[in-house]
Amino acid sequence: AQTVTQSQPEMSVQEAETVTLSCTYDTSENNYYLFWYKQPPSRQMILVIRQEAYKQQNATENRFSVNFQKAAKSFSLKISDSQLGDTAMYFCASRATGTASKLTFGTGTRLQVTL
Amino acid sequence: KAGVTQTPRYLIKTRGQQVTLSCSPISGHRSVSWYQQTPGQGLQFLFEYFSETQRNKGNFPGRFSGRQFSNSRSEMNVSTLELGDSALYLCASSLVSGGTDTQYFGPGTRLTVL
Numbered sequence: 001a002q003t004v005t006q007s008q009p010e011m012s013v014q015e016a017e018t019v020t021l022s023c024t025y026d027t028s029e030n031n032y033y034l035f036w037y038k039q040p041p042s043r044q045m046i047l048v049i050r051q052e053a054y055k056q057q058n059a060t061e062n063r064f065s066v067n068f069q070k071a072a073k074s075f076s077l078k079i080s081d082s083q084l085g086d087t088a089m090y091f092c093a094s095r096a097t098g099t100a101s102k103l104t105f106g107t108g109t110r111l112q113v114t115l
Numbered sequence: 116k117a118g119v120t121q122t123p124r125y126l127i128k129t130r131g132q133q134v135t136l137s138c139s140p141i142s143g144h145r146s147v148s149w150y151q152q153t154p155g156q157g158l159q160f161l162f163e164y165f166s167e168t169q170r171n172k173g174n175f176p177g178r179f180s181g182r183q184f185s186n187s188r189s190e191m192n193v194s195t196l197e198l199g200d201s202a203l204y205l206c207a208s209s210l211v212s213g214g215t216d217t218q219y220f221g222p223g224t225r226l227t228v229l
Contacts, residue, residue, distance in 0.1 A: 033215075037220075043222075044118070044119075044220050044221065044222050044223075045205065045220040046220070047217050047218070047219075050217070052215070091158065093158075097213065100146075100163050100165070100170040100171045100212045100213040101146050101148050101163050101165075101170070101171070101207075101209055101212050101213055101218060102148070102160045102163060102171050102173070103148070103150075103158075103160060103207075103218070104160070105150075105157060105158035105159075106157075107157045108157065108158075
């Protein structure tokens with residue numbers, strides 16, 4: 001079984017600043033994927049970034065990057081140059097390669113970007 | 116391409132009734148997964164269908180069921196509704212099951228049970 005823990009229920013950051021959202025996970029699988037999803041208020045959930053566990057290099061997508069520490073089972077998301085449109089719930093999720101498409105989600109971090 | 120669509124967007128039912136929710140995946144996608152989102156339990160996996168077959172099932176009672184049609188559209192059914200079934204039900208589609216491709220989520224169906 002997989003578990004995902006997000007210890008920060010809410011965070012706030014000023015526009016143009018950098019913020020890091022924390023995520024830890026537990027799994028007995030050797031092969032798995034990790035994801036960060038964003039759910040803006042009243043809007044659809046979208047994928048922000050994903051990381052294959054077998055890759056040592058941290059994934060980056062424009063202003064979004066991850067710090068993947070496999071031994072520590074940590075997968076944090078860094079948002080640089082925060083924008084008002086980044087205001088959303090952010091969910092960390094994992095998927096073992098042997099469980100089809102099942103995602104295991106954390107409880108989420110509500111991020112508020114302020115002026 | 117059109118995104119994942121879910122109908123209806125909102126539903127109000129009373130305890131004991133049953134409900135059917137529909138999900139149309141992105142064209143060409145054959146895998147559809149369903150999730151329940153509640154403030155208390157968060158996002159929980161219900162089941163996944165691929166090529167009309169259930170591939171995986173979460174820890175939900177048998178009142179929750181689903182199916183997938185030959186055009187990949189999927190429905191989920193909840194029978195004998197309980198107050199605790201009030202939730203946002205999300206579906207997600209991907210090209211294949213368990214592959215490396217991205218899962219795309221629909222806008223959800225918000226079910227309220229009175």
